[in-house]
Amino acid sequence: MIGIVDYQAGNLTSVARALDYLKIPWVISSDPEKLKSCEKIIFPGVGAACSAMESLIKFGLDDFLKEAFYKGVPIMGICLGTQIIMEESEEDGGTKTLGLISGRVLRFPYPLIEDGKHLKVPHMGWNSVSWLKEHPLLKEVEPDYEYYFVHSYYPQPENSDIVLGVTSHGITFPSGLAYKNLVAFQFHPEKSGRPGLKLIKNFYEWKV
Amino acid sequence: MLSKRIVVCLDVKEGKTTKGVKFKDNIEVGDPVEMAEKYYLDGADEIVFYDITASAEHRPIMIDVVRRTAERIFIPFSVGGGIRTVEDMREVLLAGAEKVSVNTAAVLNPRLIYEGAKAFGSQCIVLGMDVKKVERSAKIPSGYEVWIKGGRQPMGIDALWWAKEAENLGAGEIVLNSIDADGTKEGYELTITEMIATAVKIPVVASGGAGHPEHLYEVLTRAKADAALIASMVHYGIYTIKEIKDYLAQRGVKVRLKW
Numbered sequence: 001m002i003g004i005v006d007y008q009a010g011n012l013t014s015v016a017r018a019l020d021y022l023k024i025p026w027v028i029s030s031d032p033e034k035l036k037s038c039e040k041i042i043f044p045g046v047g048a049a050c051s052a053m054e055s056l057i058k059f060g061l062d063d064f065l066k067e068a069f070y071k072g073v074p075i076m077g078i079c080l081g082t083q084i085i086m087e088e089s090e091e092d093g094g095t096k097t098l099g100l101i102s103g104r105v106l107r108f109p110y111p112l113i114e115d116g117k118h119l120k121v122p123h124m125g126w127n128s129v130s131w132l133k134e135h136p137l138l139k140e141v142e143p144d145y146e147y148y149f150v151h152s153y154y155p156q157p158e159n160s161d162i163v164l165g166v167t168s169h170g171i172t173f174p175s176g177l178a179y180k181n182l183v184a185f186q187f188h189p190e191k192s193g194r195p196g197l198k199l200i201k202n203f204y205e206w207k208v
Numbered sequence: 209m210l211s212k213r214i215v216v217c218l219d220v221k222e223g224k225t226t227k228g229v230k231f232k233d234n235i236e237v238g239d240p241v242e243m244a245e246k247y248y249l250d251g252a253d254e255i256v257f258y259d260i261t262a263s264a265e266h267r268p269i270m271i272d273v274v275r276r277t278a279e280r281i282f283i284p285f286s287v288g289g290g291i292r293t294v295e296d297m298r299e300v301l302l303a304g305a306e307k308v309s310v311n312t313a314a315v316l317n318p319r320l321i322y323e324g325a326k327a328f329g330s331q332c333i334v335l336g337m338d339v340k341k342v343e344r345s346a347k348i349p350s351g352y353e354v355w356i357k358g359g360r361q362p363m364g365i366d367a368l369w370w371a372k373e374a375e376n377l378g379a380g381e382i383v384l385n386s387i388d389a390d391g392t393k394e395g396y397e398l399t400i401t402e403m404i405a406t407a408v409k410i411p412v413v414a415s416g417g418a419g420h421p422e423h424l425y426e427v428l429t430r431a432k433a434d435a436a437l438i439a440s441m442v443h444y445g446i447y448t449i450k451e452i453k454d455y456l457a458q459r460g461v462k463v464r465l466k467w
Contacts, residue, residue, distance in 0.1 A: 013302065021279070122330075144466055191283055193283050
């Protein structure tokens with residue numbers, strides 16, 4: 001059973017539908033007790049860091065996520081979830097976040113220029129990921145697949161060894177992280193077609 | 209580097225896909241859920257549903273279409289047509305759409321954009337604009353006027369001004385549809401597309417008039433659109449999405465080629 005963390009940050013049903021399609025059992029809950037019985041956790045989210053942190057604290061999900069991480073429960077962060085596992089975000093004038101990984105969440109710089117053209121923020125649409133190392137989640141994932149992104153901020157871990165993949169949008173930023181029992185993507189695997197579904201399936205089959 | 213997106217648009221009327229010319233004479237072309245799934249598998253980057261008979265009575269049919277589609281496609285999809293309130297938006301998003309598109313209701317009540325963006329985030333709120341070419345005037349300096357109610361009512365509002373205003377109110381994307389070009393297969397309206405695409409910082413999706421891959425090339429390069437919307441080209445089996453993308457890739461446009 002995969003537990004989907006519900007902290008009132010965006011539409012979580014798209015993750016649930018992807019799991020249904022893959023015939024993977026899931027539960028969506030904001031109750032730490034219910035999530036504790038799950039073998040794996042998906043931590044999704046769309047929205048702003050500050051209000052997301054407030055909701056996590058309100059439900060006691062901040063402590064739950066820290067405990068689950070230190071106990072070795074496999075966790076997959078998606079989009080805002082990926083940003084919240086870092087220590088601090090530049091969003092909302094500086095927001096202290098969970099700190100499962102050392103590092104900060106930064107906004108795309110302005111101006112953002114590529115090939116002499118101004119780029120738009122949010123970074124929205126399909127982009128490729130250069131995978132920097134091997135990982136069980138990347139089994140049978142071809143290198144030239146593209147994934148769907150919608151975001152204005154990106155995670156910048158202190159330790160570059162945990163960067164699993166990078167993407168370029170004016171700058172090159174970490175779009176995939178992997179550290180022990182944690183994997184985290186800045187893009188939306190549940191909205192990235194077959195390649196994204198493959199990542200989710202590999203997460204389900206991952207033996208940490 | 210971001211790929212240019214190919215967005216496939218399905219006009220849905222009472223649960224069936226239809227297609228018209230210049231917003232009129234719609235004929236049925238198939239089941240929206242099956243068509244959406246086919247385009248997803250064929251490499252569409254995004255799907256858009258427009259509920260062209262949107263009304264309170266028809267809403268449950270559309271919600272059912274959205275829900276069944278969300279179970280089968282795993283790329284972003286948006287829904288527009290008859291969305292008048294934040295509650296309407298919530299209903300469509302909960303049924304599984306990524307984004308909602310507002311058009312007439314946003315012109316009549318611009319606060320709807322602001323309230324939707326506040327409730328669900330800018331990335332969820334798409335402004336759909338229907339524009340028609342007119343004589344340039346002090347009131348319409350861009351030479352393109354905004355129309356509402358599915359191209360039935362001119363509003364005396366300048367298209368370029370409205371695009372910028374919607375961005376300021378929190379719209380996350382603009383789908384710019386030319387009423388003159390719609391369904392003609394003679395190419396997108398490049399002039400207003402470029403004007404708006406270079407004036408706003410949010411992505412602009414060009415819509416109306418695509419008949420040949422060359423038209424997509426023009427609008428994505430010369431007119432600087434971030435995405436191109438197609439309908440007739442693929443609904444009638446004239447082109448596959450792969451053929452269109454291969455053509456664009458050969459001409460140096462970055463598109464998603466593997467799925």
